[in-house]
Amino acid sequence: VQLVESGGGSVQPGGSLRLSCTASGLRFDDYAMGWFRQAPGKEREGVSCTNWSGENKYYLKSVMARFTTSRDNAKNTLYLQIDNLDPEDTAMYFCAAGDYCELRGTLRDPKYWGKGTQVTVSP
Secondary structure, three states: OEEEEEOOEEEOOOOOEEEEEEEEOOOHHHOEEEEEEEOOOOOOEEEEEEOOOOOOEEEOOOOOOOEEEEEEOOOOEEEEEEOOOOHHHOEEEEEEEEOEEOOOOOEEOOOEEOOOEEEEEOO
16 A cells, blocks of 8 residues: 655745645545644644545644645545645645544544655745
8 A cells, every 4th residue: 555645845825735645555435534744843633534435524623724635536646735824834744544534634543644745834
């Protein structure tokens, strides 16, 4: 199983990024998919989760106005659109595959992880 994130980069505050996570080696539509982030010196936190079909989406409360997750099962790809980026969004962003989403916006008991893509927001 391989999850590969892409789309990170360095942007100015107020900018946007679209992260992608492409999966291989698993039946993508068997899994709920989540995005996590980890900032320097902080614990990893779940920011969004979507069920297998993409119909149900859940977000960390503090980001739900600016983050949008989606998935394309035909392309085995998960997306995270981040708008109005803030320096506090600076982190490594990871995708993960698992069984269930939690209402608070995280994926429960992730089974597979990607290696991450870095997002840096600075003037």
